[in-house]
Amino acid sequence: MRVRQPEFDFSNSHAHWAPNLEFAQSQNGASVGIPPLERFLNRVMAKARKEIKGDDPESVALRADVTTFIRQESCHYAMHDRMNEMLVRDGYDRVPELEREIEAHYARLFETKSLAFLTAYCEGFETLGPASAMAWCGDSLDAYLKDSDPNIETMWRWHLLEEYEHRHVCYDVFKRIHGGYFLRIYAFFYQLYFFSKYAGKVKNYLLEVDRAKMDAAERKESKKREKMVAKMMMKNILYNLLQVLSPSYRPHVLPIPKIWQQLESDIDAHWIKPQQKAAPNQDLTASPAGHPA
Template identity: 40%
Template sequence: MRVRSPTIDFSDVRPDWAPNREFAQYYNAASTVPAHVEPFLVKVMMRARDELAKRPGQQRLLEDVEIFIKQEVQHCKRHVAFNQRLYDSGYAGMRELEAPYEADYRRWLEDKPLRFLLAYSEGFEAMGSSSAEVFFTELDDYLNGADESAVTLWKWHLAEEFEHRSVCFDVYKALYGDGLRGYLYRLYGFVCAITHIGRHVKRVNAYLLAEDRCHLSEAQHATSVERERQVKRRIAKASLPRLLKVFSPRYDPATKQAPAGMAPYLEL
């Protein structure tokens, strides 16, 4: 693991950065997540780092936490810049949808115990490593002809998500154990994360597509709806088997094998 700070120019990126606009808008909606969850993760891991420091034999994990934090800061910066292009391209209404999502994280940092914050964070990271596997192995036809800046953003980000896939898991295990209670609470955090984040992405995606469709003919609208259905079905079909593995008591993200094509994005 190491910290990377790639230069990615978003100045010419269009909202329809992939030939399939519905595919692009799905990931445009998803891009709002790192802008808010990454700062949340940083704060959670800083608290966890303080707890880990009180325990002997955690130096290696503490070093991983430091790199994890710095990687997440870089992810947030790049997605904030990318999202600004979306706002400037006529989707300023995204901000209104992002506000309550961001507020959830602020409130949780004030009200929720570290156990929950870490379990949720690990849930997000489990989603992230699964998303990396899907993006690198299942979606090449959607990425053919896509804007290289947008593709680089997602492949670099998801490659790092896969690279640090074990950090939250290991921190949660170190602080709260891996017995039955630790296992069940980890699953609770995962379900909370996938539900909370999924609901937010669905709202933003619906807004983006509604904006795109407001001037379409009836036939064009129907075609767009069908493309959306196909995109979501493809992503769900590829994601579900990977996400179900998280429910296993033997789940360990460290055992996952890196998908082909990921290495060049870890050399940026």
């Protein structure tokens, strides 16, 4: 794993950053929830790291993995915070209010749930990363990303590139803290419900504002496109998510997304300061340190 800090300029970006505004707003809806969620992930992983004791190679490697995970997620939510500012700038005034609602949800979870459940919740959410990376670090979204804002498109690709890269960390932590299959599956569906609920709530608000400026025919077409986008996104990730339900599921051995290496090279060449490029990368075809395949 490697912490990258690419530079994206959102000063001229807008909510309709892709030609299909329903696709753009769907992603924007998810983006608003990412800073509260990833701050929550970091709090849980920092708490769990204190419980991973011992100087054996596996414990040392897992603590190091958690540290890198936290640093990557910190870069992610900071970048999404910056991107989300454009939504307020574009007149979607309720975005800060909706983000506070999402933040309160994760604060309640952190204060009221056991560490075993919290790590299972984090593992549940992190299963969405590799599934989404297969789309964003592949070519299945090309039709939707044609003529999109390159800063926002590459931001999402970078984010999902690293979500794939640290796909094993929350799984390994959960296995260390609890590891039970039924808790993992329960937490997977629990987090999926709430993530979908809040992302959908934000998306619906954004599209409501958009559709207030449309006539009846335009609104009808917009709703039709929204359904097509939802169907496309579900098709892109459903197969990969079904693997999560297997008792033998292990994220360590998931296939590398189609253009992962090409995308990493492009980000290194065009979006990252030269001094960061010397940082070594983990061989993604190998098992993480201390965790045999």
